[in-house]
Amino acid sequence: GAVVSQHPSWVICKSGTSVKIECRSLDFQATTMFWYRQFPKQSLMLMATSNEGSKATYEQGVEKDKFLINHASLTLSTLTVTSAHPEDSSFYICSARDYRTGRAGELFFGEGSRLTVL
């Protein structure tokens, strides 16, 4: 199956700093990528939908100025957590769909990125 890679897999940062997480589709092009947040032993909550070449669509309650999403190419989306605070500590997961398969296509998930804010 297709591969989606996230980097870094684990990051620790100080409160007030910004952290960037990358999501790459390695062997396919993705017009749409999704960013999820997962707290320990909880489900995945969709944060935003990232569309190549346009602004991301954020879910209700997600601060777009806090969680900056950029999807500048068909293989890369980035999530930047700005001015991170301890409550932003979480597991962040991206998923992507191969544009060739259309809306019916399978979604492929990255390995996730664990953010710890001290």
Added chain:
Amino acid sequence: AQTVTQSQPEMSVQEAETVTLSCTYDTSESDYYLFWYKQPPSRQMILVIRQEAYKQQNATENRFSVNFQKAAKSFSLKISDSQLGDAAMYFCAYRSREETSGSRLTFGEGTQLTVNP
């Protein structure tokens, strides 16, 4: 909006036996997809099985099968001959076929499956 409910936070099964994980969902749509994903301790999401709502036949993938009851909006997962490697968190998920949904997935709360040797 669609919702997905998994009423079993934890389940356990003996190795080689069969276990069924429950999932119900709520939607006003008639055409959609349903999925079961597995999330082992590595946290990598793995697709286990997929069902298209317009298909009456229940999906099967080796030891994994579903019982899809569209009228009841129920979508349970049966794992036969359970193996130690099946231990994981299992998520039921819904995806609309509507163009406006953009392929977004709505997940249930998850069921933590323990397989006892």
